[in-house]
Amino acid sequence: MARTVALLAYDGAQSLDVTGPAEVFAIANQEAGTELYRVVVLSPDGAEVVCSSGLTLGARSSLGDHDGAIDTFVVPGSPTWERAMHDEALISAVAAGTGRSRRVAAVCGGAFLLGAVGLLDGKRATTHWACLDDLERCFPTAKVERGPIFTQDGAVFTSAGVTAGIDLALALVEDDRGPGLARKVARFLVVFLQRPGSQDQFSARMRQEPPAHSALRGLLDTIVDDPTGDHSLAALSVRAGYSERHLARLFVRELGTSPSRYVDEVRLEAARTLLEAGDASMEVVAQRSGLGSAETLRRRFTQEVGIPPGAYRRRFQTTGVSR
Known part of the structure; x- marks a missing residue:
């Protein structure tokens, strides 16, 4: 029936x-x-x-x-x-x-x-x-x-x-x-x-969108547009025209996170996109996403997403529902 x-x-x-x-x-x-x-x-x-x-x-x-x-x-x-x-x-x-x-x-x-x-x-x-x-x-x-x-x-x-x-x-x-x-x-x-x-797949930029008038908006664009660039606090400070201390305070106040954490999330998002889009080697994915090496990619991806990047790329054999 x-x-x-x-x-x-x-x-x-x-x-x-x-x-x-x-x-x-x-x-x-x-x-x-x-x-x-x-x-x-x-x-x-x-x-x-x-x-x-x-x-x-x-x-x-x-x-x-x-x-x-x-x-x-x-x-x-x-x-x-x-x-x-x-x-x-x-x-x-x-x-x-x-x-x-x-x-x-x-x-x-x-x-x-x-x-x-x-x-x-x-x-x-x-x-x-x-x-x-x-x-x-x-x-x-x-x-x-x-x-x-x-x-x-x-x-x-x-x-x-x-x-x-x-x-x-x-x-x-x-x-x-x-x-x-x-x-x-x-x-x-x-x-x-x-x-x-998991739900952590949603965009880092979407999750941490600053107010429309924020001085951070242009800076965030440069990070998202080129995740492989030099986005150290010192480099970001120069581009933004703020002291490192003031810039760090702006990130916490408007995004609820630190500059380094935001950069890390953007790079992980870039890695997810590359893994989903093709079959490039882990070394290539790591380099193009700004994570540097395959080992760093594996470690950071597993830590943040909960599964290794290779497993992320593959379809699973079950929905995961308990039986």
């Missing part, structure tokens, strides 16, 4: 949080040659919804009017998650859906909606990297994890931002039907079965 996967759509939800997991389960049916999953999109009142992108999604019915058991209940996130947490009709729908499901999966900011109905209390959870502090603040009893693309704690799954919903859905397929089918789905979607690394 097909397992019902119900995706809760609501006004302001991110469309890919809904459609990404839906495609994974639909393609699992296609690759298996049989209906393993019955995918339905539900909304709190049965009406169509307007997503944060402006895309309109139709719902099969309201959650209350949906007949039958729900195997997997998927809760998408929203850029306006704070407002969503105080939408009584939406929170009632989340509570009802989670209460009648075997397992629950939140994508991105959907974790806040699970938290609002008490499902994160004492549980491991994650969300989009930009919202991790907010998740800890809103739900202090949750065990918020900052690295994983997705987490599992019993029957509650949470994932990082947007496209991580695809990673999570692949893990659910693997949990149900094994890595063979999940691998076929990943191949069809042209994605990693297990994404190399």
Whole structure:
């Protein structure tokens, strides 16, 4: 019998949080040659919804009017998650859906909606990297994890931002039907079965963007544009026209890190890009990213990303879901 996967759509939800997991389960049916999953999109009142992108999604019915058991209940996130947490009709729908499901999966900011109905209390959870502090603040009893693309704690799954919903859905397929089918789905979607690394893959520049008027902006551009250059504190001080001490204070105040740490992160990001883009030797990757030697690349990459650079380059054989 097909397992019902119900995706809760609501006004302001991110469309890919809904459609990404839906495609994974639909393609699992296609690759298996049989209906393993019955995918339905539900909304709190049965009406169509307007997503944060402006895309309109139709719902099969309201959650209350949906007949039958729900195997997997998927809760998408929203850029306006704070407002969503105080939408009584939406929170009632989340509570009802989670209460009648075997397992629950939140994508991105959907974790806040699970938290609002008490499902994160004492549980491991994650969300989009930009919202991790907010998740800890809103739900202090949750065990918020900052690295994983997705987490599992019993029957509650949470994932990082947007496209991580695809990673999570692949893990659910693997949990149900094994890595063979999940691998076929990943191949069809042209994605990693297990994404190399963790949420730390996001851009160092994006993570530490200074204010628009900051005197650091031009300096940061020179670092990103040429990670192999001389970016010692002394050299940066000369280019910026500030004393070394004042420049170090600016970095801490505006970026929350030191100049050397920022340079190191940019070089690691450059190494990730080179590893993903081709098959250059580790020595060449190290030189082009500004890390110097293959040994330095291996040591720093393993320390910061959690896996050796060679492993990062390869596709994994499993999503990493516990079985």
